[in-house]
Amino acid sequence: MRDESQPLPEPGQPDPSRRAFLKHSSALAALALTPPVALTAIDHSLDERLAAAFEQLPLQVRINGQAQQLSVEPRVTLLDLLREQLGLTGTKKGCDHGQCGACTVHVDGQRVNACLTLALTTEGREVTTIEGLGSEDKLHCMQEAFLRHDGFQCGYCTPGQIMSAVACVREGHADTPEQVREYMSGNICRCGAYANIVAAILDVKASGQKV
Amino acid sequence: MNPFSYARVTTPPAAVAARTQQPGSYFLAGGTNLVDLLKRGVVVPEKLVDITRLPLTAIEATPTGLRIGALAKNSTVADHELVRRQFPLLSQALNAGASAQLRNMATVGGNMLQRTRCAYFYDTSLPCNKRVPVQAGPDKGQPNGPTGCGALGGYNRMHAIFGADAGVAAPKCIAVHPSDMCVALAALEATVVVVGPKGERRIAFRDFHRLPGDNPRQDTTLGADELITAVEVPANELAAHSTYLKVRDRASYAFALVSVAAGLQLEGTTIRQARLAMGGVAHKPWRLFEAEQFLRGKPATLATFQQAATLAMKGAKGYGENDFKLTLAPNSLVEALTLATTPA
DSSP, rough: OOOSSSSOOOTTTTTOOOHHHHHHHHHHHHHHSOHHHHHHHHTTTHHHHHHHOOOHEEEEEETTTTTEEEEEEEOBBBIIIIIIIIIOOOOOOSSSSSSOOOEEEEEEEEEGGGGSSSSGGGOOEEEOGGGTTSOSSSHHHHHHHHHHHHOSSOOSSSHHHHHHHHHHHHHTOSSSHHHHHHHHTTSOTTTTTTHHHHHHHHHHHHHHOOO | OOOOOEEEEHHHHHHHHHHHHHHHTTEESSOOHHHHHHHHTTTTOEEEOTTTTOOOOEEEEEEEEEEETTTHHHHHHHHOOHHHOOOHHHHHHHSSSOOHHHHOOOBHHHHTTTOOOOOOHHOOOOTTTTTTTTOOOSSSSSSOOOSBBBTTTTSOOOOSSTTTTTTTOOOOOOOOOOOOOOHHHHHHTOOOEEEEEEEEEEEEHHBBBOOOOOOOTOOOOOOOTOOEEEEEEOOSOOGEEEEEEEESSHHHHHSSEEEEEEEEETTTTTTEEEEEEEEEESSEEEEEEEHHHHHSSSSSSSSHHHHHHHHHHHTOOOTTTTTTTHHHHHHHHHHHHHHHSOOO
């Protein structure tokens, strides 16, 4: 379903990302199945116009070390701000009700559920997401440990697990398997990779590396 | 989520003024419960008053005990040196609640004001007397659902066995208060400090939460224009023999089926003083006054604990799926007392 007017990527050049491909292909599939009334609404960007009519308030917050000056509607959660407005899609939306931990980020160094944090309450705070933990050249030691121990299957809960795991070690709650299980209980993994997640965290803790 | 306006305040009087000026406004602190309720349409505010910047986070020793600011985070209180040493019951109860993430967000004041997790309360298509005024009557096209109690005769495994029928011919609500922290604060005889338009007021913890009676919508005796500023915990002699026991469907991160806060002051093997409260069994943290009185001066033995448990269960009533709590609650009480008297 690619646009024929665009040239094919040259050999050796990076392919369009899987995410961009999914976005395009699913949007086209959705359009094909959408009734004409809704198509008209999408065409006129009605929901955007409605949203713009609501109160927008200024928000200054540092995200992954970068100062951001934003304009945010009061209902927007930190999770939706990160994903929808800033394109930081590493933080996942699982239950959106504080029950699964997929949206775990750090605010002023403390792990929190971004889905239950209204964005405006982070004024002046420092937010760290999975994108700000390591770099593409050099992964954070917890990310490496999750790879080494196969601490995931589908991977959807993984960013939240890793953000929570880093905090768990920093807090000093990673001394025993029992303690790790207790202090990681806010992160649900439906694939059931728990044993490997616990192993990865204990490994990082035992290595004495700076987290 | 319906649109609402937002204001950030920096002093308690400004917070109270903002709420008084606009009755449809709500205080926002940790947000762990309120944001969830907003998303589900259970709470539909006109305005949120962000109180997270108020200077109410201090935890400090006082001549009579400990004063904990209303905006101190649950995790901070649980791990605070003074709390761990003087009131291990409070520390244990806090750490038994929610997850590490939620404890980092949730405040002490917000924890006290959290709403029940009854599924009928959360689903606006189902009848609930806590969500909708009883006077509204059934199916009157209420914006957030019909009246009635879906849990009576419905899914009520998590529900109350105490106090639902107090003061009424038939129960209007069998929801339970979900907090662990409050069960410990009830046993510790804390005092809630609040400020309103007329100034400061102090509420004994036992009078802070209420039974549903005819008005299940009202969880507490806090005025609509009042703000919790602190909770005070008086010094006691219970630290050496206290236990928070939480019985739940999984080992962590689940609400209590039954929980017990037990604190004893022992002289040899004789009980000088006992403080007992239960969670997961009533619309409020359920203090066991009669069992406490019975235990005073008695030997700390299994037989005594069992007698106390029998006394504690007077007036208990099951509603079908939660009948098992009639057995689980006394057993948990005996277990908690046994653990409290067992040297660590």
